[in-house]
Amino acid sequence: MENKESLFLDVKITKRLKNFELNMDFRAGGGCLGILGPSGCGKSMTLRSIAGIITPDEGRIALTDGEEERVLFDSWRRRNVRPQARRVGYLFQNYALFPNMTVEENIGAGIKGRNKKKVVERMLERFRLAGLEKRYPLQLSGGQQQRVALARIMAYEPDVILLDEPFSAMDTHLREKLRLELQEILKEYGGVSILVTHDRDEAYQLCRNMVLMDQGRAMAAGNTRELFHNPITCKAARFTGCKNISRIERTGERKLRALDWGGLELTTEIPIGDEITAVGIRAHDFEPLSQEAARGWEEKEEGNLIPVRSPSVSEMPFEWYVTLNNGLWWKTEKSIHAHSAEDVIPPWLRIPPSALILLTGEPE
Amino acid sequence: MDWSPVLISLKTAGLSIFVTFFLGIFSAWAVIRMERPVWKAACDGILTLPLVLPPTVAGFFLLYLFGVKGPVGKFFVDFFGVKIAFSWPATVLAAVTMSFPLMYRSARGAFEQVDPDLIAAARTLGMGEWEIFRKVILANAVPGVVSGGVLAFARGLGEFGATSMIAGNIAGKTRTLPMAVYSEVAAGNMDTAWAYVAVIIAVALVSIMVMNGAAWKAGGGRRRGK
Numbered sequence: 303m304e305n306k307e308s309l310f311l312d313v314k315i316t317k318r319l320k321n322f323e324l325n326m327d328f329r330a331g332g333g334c335l336g337i338l339g340p341s342g343c344g345k346s347m348t349l350r351s352i353a354g355i356i357t358p359d360e361g362r363i364a365l366t367d368g369e370e371e372r373v374l375f376d377s378w379r380r381r382n383v384r385p386q387a388r389r390v391g392y393l394f395q396n397y398a399l400f401p402n403m404t405v406e407e408n409i410g411a412g413i414k415g416r417n418k419k420k421v422v423e424r425m426l427e428r429f430r431l432a433g434l435e436k437r438y439p440l441q442l443s444g445g446q447q448q449r450v451a452l453a454r455i456m457a458y459e460p461d462v463i464l465l466d467e468p469f470s471a472m473d474t475h476l477r478e479k480l481r482l483e484l485q486e487i488l489k490e491y492g493g494v495s496i497l498v499t500h501d502r503d504e505a506y507q508l509c510r511n512m513v514l515m516d517q518g519r520a521m522a523a524g525n526t527r528e529l530f531h532n533p534i535t536c537k538a539a540r541f542t543g544c545k546n547i548s549r550i551e552r553t554g555e556r557k558l559r560a561l562d563w564g565g566l567e568l569t570t571e572i573p574i575g576d577e578i579t580a581v582g583i584r585a586h587d588f589e590p591l592s593q594e595a596a597r598g599w600e601e602k603e604e605g606n607l608i609p610v611r612s613p614s615v616s617e618m619p620f621e622w623y624v625t626l627n628n629g630l631w632w633k634t635e636k637s638i639h640a641h642s643a644e645d646v647i648p649p650w651l652r653i654p655p656s657a658l659i660l661l662t663g664e665p666e
Numbered sequence: 667m668d669w670s671p672v673l674i675s676l677k678t679a680g681l682s683i684f685v686t687f688f689l690g691i692f693s694a695w696a697v698i699r700m701e702r703p704v705w706k707a708a709c710d711g712i713l714t715l716p717l718v719l720p721p722t723v724a725g726f727f728l729l730y731l732f733g734v735k736g737p738v739g740k741f742f743v744d745f746f747g748v749k750i751a752f753s754w755p756a757t758v759l760a761a762v763t764m765s766f767p768l769m770y771r772s773a774r775g776a777f778e779q780v781d782p783d784l785i786a787a788a789r790t791l792g793m794g795e796w797e798i799f800r801k802v803i804l805a806n807a808v809p810g811v812v813s814g815g816v817l818a819f820a821r822g823l824g825e826f827g828a829t830s831m832i833a834g835n836i837a838g839k840t841r842t843l844p845m846a847v848y849s850e851v852a853a854g855n856m857d858t859a860w861a862y863v864a865v866i867i868a869v870a871l872v873s874i875m876v877m878n879g880a881a882w883k884a885g886g887g888r889r890r891g892k
């Protein structure tokens with residue numbers, strides 16, 4: 303297989319859908335691109351447009367490799383390559399294995415020519431399916447079905463692979479294991495891959511770059527870690543799992559009043575720009591402090607102390623969910639053996655200024 | 667008892683199900699592939715028409731088209747010297763016309779039940795449209811297609827109205843089993859009529875069992891469970 307590291311996919315499409323207009327413009331390549339968004343936001347439609355299963359109203363989809371360019375779709379030049387000729391592999395949510403074919407027939411379905419048998423054998427080996435070649439899809443477990451679907455795509459040697467919610471049809475305990483497997487497969491593959499998901503853990507783990515999508519539009523895009531670290535808008539912050547977001551009133555260069563958290567006065571690490579309208583803090587980023595430790599911060603500007611009074615506590619297997627009376631959420635790890643929150647709840651919580659995320663836009 | 671109606675009926679029903687089966691499948695495929703909804707609806711309407719028309723009306727149209735003076739019938743007489751109306755092929759023509767909609771509709775329904783993602787997946791894997799039709803659509807629609815075949819066969823075997831219009835009731839030539847039953851009853855020969863009825867029931871039962879067996883083998887038997 304040729305080197306696919308230099309391959310990029312440019313997508314710019316619009317399509318009128320029932321409730322909104324799909325309007326996407328992004329570049330994929332150099333590691334997996336994640337498209338993260340709620341269900342029904344147009345993620346699958348985007349993938350289907352790339353694969354040629356549906357036709358966008360307008361736009362252009364092209365693969366570039368250095369100087370070379372291969373156009374898949376161009377509405378202005380009336381070009382629309384058949385899905386058969388696009389070399390785009392699509393992993394469907396339910397895997398879309400042919401129920402009338404055995405595992406080996408499924409894997410070989412897209413291969414033409416003499417070395418079909420060899421390729422199928424190699425794929426059976428690589429995807430740990432040896433011994434299952436005569437089985438039918440309905441006789442396989444969910445994880446095995448996914449491996450067959452991936453083997454079928456890889457046997458076809460596509461330039462692009464599209465993964466549509468690959469773990470949504472799976473039990474939770476299988477999911478984590480298979481995510482690791484998929485991570486390895488994607489690394490080995492090296493070509494352009496796009497993963498669509500509504501699960502931010504999945505996107506974070508598997509994707510180097512990410513597009514956050516809502517109502518048919520990309521509302522933020524960039525390096526995954528960067529995006530989680532600094533989501534910029536309130537909506538993006540919420541998508542990346544930020545539980546606490548409040549409108550603010552700016553009271554100084556680095557000072558603000560959080561209006562939705564009972565008027566809490568906070569100090570930030572960096573100066574607050576004019577465009578900033580809200581502030582966020584992730585539920586894990588609070589620092590629990592004892593009475594003595596809190597005293598040390600009391601006089602300091604960057605103290606950002608919050609007294610913990612009559613919190614409501616909810617027990618999860620590995621975490622406590624603590625809701626403070628001003629509406630803030632705090633999550634703290636716990637052992638599965640601990641069932642009493644008494645000694646975990648500190649008298650004070652502190653927000654380190656570096657943990658405050660400055661945001662634009664309106665919190666919902 | 668005269669056995670000629672049994673032979674004629676078997677020949678007619680056999681040949682007509684052969685024609686109807688493939689014709690129905692291909693029409694269904696052609697219609698589901700149509701992209702314009704208007705054309706799709708129009709074709710669907712025309713292909714289904716014989717099912718809703720009274721058989722004598724369908725026969726009336728056949729007579730109009732294939733009669734010696736009809737446009738198609740005249741063509742056959744002029745170029746091949748073959749008279750279709752009131753000959754054995756007319757019984758096949760009537761049976762095909764009347765059983766076709768059942769085959770077409772069953773096949774179309776079965777094709778439309780196939781998960782569209784399977785077809786999309788096949789396309790992204792580079793499979794050609796004809797290959798997709800055979801290996802994905804048809805292969806996953808076997809039970810529906812076969813049950814359509816059973817219905818169409820039964821309809822062809824029992825065809826009476828259109829046959830009587832275009833083929834008539836000529837003993838030893840176009841007299842099929844249903845025709846024979848009618849003629850014997852009209853002549854007051856109830857015992858002979860009973861014999862023909864018994865043959866029809868036997869043929870119908872056997873063919874249904876054969877086709878159900880085929881559907882089970884091709885469709886469900888091998889890929890269900892472990």
